[in-house]
Amino acid sequence: MSSWGRFGPLSATRRRVPRRTVLRYALISLALLIVLANVLGERSVANDAEPAGPLPGSALDALGRLPVASAGPGAGYARTAFGTAWTDADGDGCDARDDALSRDLANATYSPHGVPCQVRTGTFVDPYTGEALAYHRGTAAGDDVAVDHVVALLEAWRTGARAWDDATRERFANDPLNLLPAADAATRAKGARDAASWLPPDHASRCPYVARRIAVKTDYGLAVTPEESDAMTAVLRDCPAEPLPVG
DSSP: OOOEETTEEOOGGGSOOOHHHHHHHHHHHHHHHHHHHHHHHHHHHHHHHSOSSSOTTBHHHHHTTSOBOOOOOOTTOOGGGGOSSSOOTTSSSSOHHHHHHHHHOEEEEEOTTSOTTOEEEEEEEOTTTOOEEEEETTSHHHHTEEEEESSOHHHHHHTTGGGSOHHHHHHHHTOGGGEEEEEHHHHHHHTTOOTTTOOOSSGGGHHHHHHHHHHHHHHHTOOBOHHHHHHHHHHHTTOTTOBOOOO
């Protein structure tokens, strides 16, 4: 027999839902709301925990403080504007080239003829190609190794060094922070290019290379071009905590 309401028979879909079913649906809804609140809370905490900017002391942090400007002309540049090559800037009796070789070469041997600090042989991992290289002064193995200015002198001239005094330019050319023994072929390919137009072919070498360039430019107040700033930022995305090197 059908149930009748005020306006006729009641359909099955309009019958009263049992209280137990209503309670069950209410509890399920409450549980879902609790889960959703927890997820949103965790995301909020994670967002709050993210650093507001680059880590202090990182290359990325220092990059953000470098002046950004287009490179100036190379007119007026000469190697002699940066003084005598390979001076003994730190007064230790060794010239800057041999200081760099002595710092970076493993198993270094020195001249037996009383020449202070003159590195004769050694091995090292090339900071541009990642290859293991041997150095032997006065041979083809010696000719295949150069001591490179990480920030080339011409590049420095175009980004601020033109305005320096002679003493500052000579100090820059012999600063160990700006000197790296490297494969001669790689240093020739690099030339006076900045990081926007040349990076080490070994990808694992790019973060420390860019960090060293930033350290040099920070110490001397040299500018980066907008393109170089973008290129450096792109490299440092893979290593945001890369520290600035010293010496």
